Amino acid sequence: MKQIVVGLVLLLAADLGFGREVAHASYRHLYSDSDLVVIAKPRGTTFTQEKTKLDGIEVLGVTTEFKVVVVMKGDNTLKQFVLHHYAERQDRLANGLNLVWFPYDPKQPSASSSYLLFLRMEADGRYAPVNTQADPALSSVVKLPARGD
Amino acid sequence: MKRIVVGLVLLFAADLGFGEFIKESWSYAELYEMADLVVIGRAQQTKETAEKAFMGGSGHIFELDNRTADGKTRIFHDRYGVKISSLVGPDDTGWEVVGQSTEFLVASVMKGDKHTHDFILHHYRFAKSYPMGPKSPLLLSFREDPKNLVKFLPNYLLFLKKEADGRYAPLHSDLRPPKPAVWRLEQASKEKP
Numbered sequence: 001m002k003q004i005v006v007g008l009v010l011l012l013a014a015d016l017g018f019g020r021e022v023a024h025a026s027y028r029h030l031y032s033d034s035d036l037v038v039i040a041k042p043r044g045t046t047f048t049q050e051k052t053k054l055d056g057i058e059v060l061g062v063t064t065e066f067k068v069v070v071v072m073k074g075d076n077t078l079k080q081f082v083l084h085h086y087a088e089r090q091d092r093l094a095n096g097l098n099l100v101w102f103p104y105d106p107k108q109p110s111a112s113s114s115y116l117l118f119l120r121m122e123a124d125g126r127y128a129p130v131n132t133q134a135d136p137a138l139s140s141v142v143k144l145p146a147r148g149d
Numbered sequence: 150m151k152r153i154v155v156g157l158v159l160l161f162a163a164d165l166g167f168g169e170f171i172k173e174s175w176s177y178a179e180l181y182e183m184a185d186l187v188v189i190g191r192a193q194q195t196k197e198t199a200e201k202a203f204m205g206g207s208g209h210i211f212e213l214d215n216r217t218a219d220g221k222t223r224i225f226h227d228r229y230g231v232k233i234s235s236l237v238g239p240d241d242t243g244w245e246v247v248g249q250s251t252e253f254l255v256a257s258v259m260k261g262d263k264h265t266h267d268f269i270l271h272h273y274r275f276a277k278s279y280p281m282g283p284k285s286p287l288l289l290s291f292r293e294d295p296k297n298l299v300k301f302l303p304n305y306l307l308f309l310k311k312e313a314d315g316r317y318a319p320l321h322s323d324l325r326p327p328k329p330a331v332w333r334l335e336q337a338s339k340e341k342p
Contacts, residue, residue, distance in 0.1 A: 070181045073259070
């Protein structure tokens with residue numbers, strides 16, 4: 001009986017936690033595949049009209065403006081850019097996407113964290129996480145401690 | 150008059166910083182600009198060296214100069230030959246430190262030699278237990294990996310300066326308070342909108 005219960009628990013865990021394939025990439029590949037690698041600070045996020053699905057999960061289009069702190073690869077003259085990413089329409093208990101959100105208080109812009117971002121340019125001039133839009137929090141977008149600009 | 154003012158300012162700066170350039174904080178842009186090597190990497194193994202020294206509040210390393218000590222005043226000199234009679238820290242003698250060498254595997258080179266696959270990080274640990282204060286140096290320690298489970302080790306972003314012996318050191322000199330140039334990377338915020 002005990003073995004059956006353990007087996008059922010494992011099956012349930014597998015179904016809940018490991019059902020979706022998650023893309024992983026080394027930092028070496030992220031860097032080489034990127035059009036732009038920057039440290040930057042968010043300057044506000046807005047929802048767009050875009051509605052789509054990522055790995056079968058409904059998401060909403062989001063853009064976040066960034067102020068560039070330092071360019072590590074790409075256009076050295078870049079001062080700001082727009083990141084195109086997504087937010088889930090509904091909270092999920094498991095098997096959710098690993099999306100990013102950038103807290104920003106316009107009254108305290110310097111208090112926001114800095115981020116290391118590995119990005120590719122899209123056709124419309126916006127930038128997107130380089131490896132996948134479904135799980136940028138796992139690799140393409142890295143949070144750094146807050147510092148001065 | 151102008152010379153007197155300049156002189157007073159320099160004296161004040163020297164008194165505060167013991168001859169070091171005083172700056173409250175460096176931005177990532179400044180760290181990037183001044184570094185010889187900027188990498189993302191994972192620590193592998195730390196080895197203790199025979200190096201023993203004293204560290205000032207800015208992170209500068211000083212050696213006790215016994216030849217000029219008169220029994221009451223202890224003299225320290227840094228690697229550039231600048232001599233001072235006291236350091237910030239316990240009993241104005243700075244913090245006693247021991248040299249460490251940590252082997253790093255490079256995941257990605259952001260600045261510097263793109264073919265760098267590994268390097269030795271030269272850093273320090275306290276030689277004894279000190280009470281921590283706002284001016285205490287922020288020294289590094291890294292989790293060991295005895296079973297070679299490298300994929301579970303954290304990645305670090307490092308801004309580094311090359312030393313004469315080929316090792317690299319964190320870029321942190323000239324800072325008061327000290328600002329580390331080695332950051333453990335975290336996942337981005339998954340906070341909900």
